[in-house]
Amino acid sequence: MAIVLLFTGGALAIASVRIGFLLIVRPSEVLWVNHFLPEWAKIKDVDLDLPQSRKQIENAIYHQGQIAGKVLPLAKTADQSFLLPIFQKRPNCQSDCQKIVELRAYNLSQSSEVSRQKHYEMVARLKIEGPEESFVIAPLVNITNETQGANIALPLNHIESFQGNDLPAGKWFYLRGQRNSGNHSVNYGHIIYYNLKRKHLKVMQSWTSPSGDNPKWQQVTGDNTKELVVNQTVGFEPRVRVYQAKSFNSINNPIRLRLIALKPPTFKDRGYQKALLIARKGLWTPAFKWLQFIRKQHKGKISADSIAQIDLIRLHSELSTKQANINWASPSQQVQVYLIDGSWEKALQVFEKSPSNSKEIVSLLKADRGRLWDRVKVALQVNPNRPQVQTWGALILAAKFGDSRAKSWLKTQKRLNKNNFARLEILLARIEDRTQ
Structure with a gap:
């Protein structure tokens, strides 16, 4: 108990020093303490001054060399409370030449000094910087030839509010930017949360979508509250990141977004x-x-x-089954979606029925950057006695390294029966013809 009290006291002392420092140099960052102070003791930030009309707010922003964006309501109407994005011009820019640099929340002032015109006071503000390029293109790196990006912040130039029922308490927004990378138009940004009760803005999560989709709330787990879903599918490789809104022991941020991960397994079986x-x-x-x-x-x-x-x-x-059920015009695409879906036999049947397209299918196997091979390895690790999987393992190795490498690998596997081996020999010969 003594140790707990000692550490608690130390943490409170450090927090008090930090708050005291911010009260002197940057009072706007600790405006949340106003909720615990009597009226006479509330902090007055030099940036806030007296309540202002919308026009006065916009003029003040303009004189600071910035641009006031379109307001988004924080209550039933923007007349009561609104979120204001603030933009700044980007130098040496060809398109999308404004980026969001700050978000401010305003409430209708209740001051008796207010005239007939509606005046507002700023209750929260949040500096904005975009996610790093390396984060934005990370989903592409392991699947395409995209190189690792730099550690530079990319601009954000759009803001939207999430609409719909069964969302977690508070107001939710997403900031968005776009970056072209090869054949992909990548959307990226931040998820923003506004705590209505505490009047606090926070970046909850950065996001990136190589498929060009925006994040959305949808029912995934069957909970009463929807989950935040970000589509990171690249080509035929399905990938979705799903975040659950969970209660969190924090005054200003009572909610956190927790990623549903597959590691570690949560059930001991x-x-x-x-x-x-x-x-x-x-x-x-x-x-x-x-x-x-x-x-x-x-x-x-x-x-x-x-x-x-x-x-x-x-x-x-x-997602995987949906694309596997499509009749693709290209046999190589049909083979690819079947292999991704784990439909090994269906993929073999397409290869067997498409002798004229063998070169195309061989090119697919040769170009594999490990995604198909990893599926083969793990399928055989779980169940080594899978002749169709063994066949695809041999075909991938033959396409990439030659017939002898494929046959050498087969010797390490459980033996195929005569029928399966004869089938494999025909397909290996087809691959050898196309790689010479």
Whole structure:
């Protein structure tokens, strides 16, 4: 108890010193303490001065060399309370030449000094800087030839409010910018939360979407509250990041966004752990089918965190299966979506029925940067006796390194029966013809 009291006292002393310093040099950053002070003791920030009309606010911003953006309501109407984005011109710019540098929250003033014209007082402000380029293009790096980006902040030039029911308490917004990277138009930005009760603005989460989608709230886990979903799919590789809004022990930020992750597994069952292993390697549909069986077996024993992991895999499986069910004009694309979905036999049938397109399929296998090979390895790790998977492992190795490497690898696997080996020989010969 003495140690706890000592550390608590030390933390309070440090916090008090910091607040005292900010009260002197940057009082606008600690305006939240006004909620705990009597009227006579409230902090007056030099930037706030007296309540101002909308026109006066815009003029003051203009004289600071900045631009007032379009207001977004924080209450039923913007006449009562609003969020104001502040823009600044970017030097040496060809397009989207304004970036958001600050957000301010204003409330209708109740002061008796206010004239007939509505006046507002600033109750919160937040400096804005965009996410780093390396973060924005990270989802592309491992799947495409995109090189790692620099540690420079990218500009944000749009702000939107989230609409809809069943959102977590408070007001939610997203800031957005866009960057072209190869064939991809990447959307990126921040998730902004405004605590209505404490009048506090906060950046909750940075986000990036190589598919060019904006974040959205949707029902994923079946909770009463929706989850925040960011689509990071690249090409045929489904990838979705899902965040749950969880209660957090903080006065100004009673909510935090927690990513639903697949590591570590949250249920102590060997089958469950293996299912999550193959899901992490991209075999979403086989993993989800396995987890459905496990969930029935352990009905009532699986925690909410485990259900969230299962629902995340289900969401990926739906995306993977949806594209696998499309009849693609290109056999190589059809093979690719089947392999991504873990439909090994269907992929083999397409290869067998497309001798004239063998070169195209061989090019697909040769270009694999490890995503397909990882699926083969993990599928055989979980179940070594899978002739269709063994066949695809040999075909990938033959396309990339030659026939002898493929046959050498096969010797380390469980033997194929005569029918499966004869089938493989025909496909290996087709690959050898196309790689010479």
